[in-house]
Amino acid sequence: MTDDDTPTELPPLLTLRDGLPPVVETDADLAAAAAAIGAGTGPVAIDAERASGYRYSSRAYLIQLRREGAGSFLVDPIPLTSLAPLSEALAGTEWILHAATQDLPCLAEVDLHPDALFDTELAGRLLGYPRVGLATLVETLLGYRLAKEHSAADWSTRPLPGPWLEYAALDVEVLLELRAIIGEELEKAGKAEWARQEFEYLRGFVPTPRVDAWRRTSGVHRVRGRRALGAVRELWTARDEIAERRDVTPGRILPDAAIVAAATALPTDRDALLATKGFHGRGAERYSSRWVEALRRAAEMDESELPVRTPRGDGPPLPRAWAEKDPVAARRLVLAREAITALAEELVLPVENLLTPDYLRRTLWTPPSTREPARLLAAVGEQLAGYGARPWQIELTAPVLTDAILTADAEPVVAEPVDAPADEPADD
Structure with a gap:
């Protein structure tokens, strides 16, 4: 047996030093x-x-x-x-x-x-x-x-x-x-x-409530049309109400796949619903009247009540759209990302711990109006602090963002589309 074939000895398994407490x-x-x-x-x-x-x-x-x-x-x-x-x-x-x-x-x-x-x-x-x-x-x-x-x-x-x-x-x-x-x-x-x-x-951590949590239904991207999307929302809401009342995780009542299947087929009665391919789960038949009622609500909704595919948020657009909407902002983002990534590597830090990506994008999409370097640096720091960045993050990253803003604004560019990194969601 060669050295390469020698099995690696596993570390000892941790055991309780004082025995199991009652x-x-x-x-x-x-x-x-x-x-x-x-x-x-x-x-x-x-x-x-x-x-x-x-x-x-x-x-x-x-x-x-x-x-x-x-x-x-x-x-x-x-x-x-x-x-x-x-x-x-x-x-x-x-x-x-x-x-x-x-x-x-x-x-x-x-x-x-x-x-x-x-x-x-x-x-x-x-x-x-x-x-x-x-x-x-x-x-x-x-x-x-x-x-x-x-x-x-x-x-x-x-x-x-x-x-x-x-x-x-x-x-x-x-x-x-x-x-x-x-x-x-x-x-x-x-x-x-x-x-x-x-x-x-x-x-002081408080979880941020999810807005439109139903949009995280697995497979919702396969649903076509606003009415079918409305059906996903109504089915998800009905399932969530049942799950909360019973204190059971929602997926154990009706899987996401079943919601997507029903929303895609849009059956109009119980028999058609239960015959829908892919509609299954412990609560599929037990709560069939609730599911039919949810589908009926979606079918009868006015067009104005139906959800849109991508709701307008309060933040900047997805980075891939920056080049078309604001080429200078797209250039700022490219420059800042490169510099932030290099700084994170130098400091041996994950990029997202050096600065939350959302804070970076918001600052670069709507930067302070001044372009006087010292005032801009201070204003960028204040903006980051307002989003929730900590002082150590601001000290390290505000100069980087300031340089990106000044450089991008000073040099006319033809910006290419910005690719979204792995931490950013894709369009539905």
Whole structure:
């Protein structure tokens, strides 16, 4: 056997150092757990498990915590009267989370709000790690394998199986160590202040409600005509109402493919609907009257009530249309993208973490009116701040955008169409 044929030795599998803690599911147990956590020292590792793919709601069905001097805790929020004792114990502490935007909303639902936080995933991005999943960072930085086989489980299940609970406890087992190592790396890289600003911004994170969420129906791009598009909207809305009432993920009632099939065929009665090729799902027949009613509404709508293919948004047009609508703006975008990409590579950062692409596009489509360099630089910084860019991002990118604006405006160009990068949606 050659050296190339030698099998790679896998890192050891992470195991619980203190054994599996009992589930906190009574108010008395919560009071004891909160007292222990409050008596601990240092930051608190926190994670939450939801039932995505099974439930309509995004509520937390299990909350895991670990603190030095206190140990690990598994809190079931469902049977508890209130999490106020836990909230009091966490007051003034730093929370360590991985991918904080996923957990903060469901923790806020149970009135848990951080006074300070550290996001190991975001910190990994700022450090330029190519893969920032928790299991990957644990293996890379701590030398352990982290099993993830229960990540897509239905956490609304009761009682929760032992292997699931062990998986959940392991997710906070290493966050304290991970935070210490990554925090040190941020300091060495000169990115600690960037991270501090990002974490402070995250602390006030509120998910942006999706406008016209029905447009994200898988396969909607295959639907032809505004009336069929209206049928997608009505079917999607009816399904969403049922799913919310039953607290079931919508796709388990009627798949997106079934909505598209019905909207394309536009059947007018129950028999025709159930005979439509591609119309299937657990709720296809059970809620057939609701689907027929939704299709009827779409069929009877006035033309003015039907949705358009691409609604007019409040932002700039898609970049591919810039050259035709405003060649100078298209040139600004090309110049700025090239410079921002080069800067991100130099700083070992993902481009989207250096500056949110939407902020860049909005600034370049409608830049400040002044062209006096110092005033323009200040105005670009103010504009970026208004969109939500952090001070460290503004300091690094406002000069780049200012140069792009001045260069594009000073040199007459015949702009070629701007290709949309992978993060931009294509036309329906």
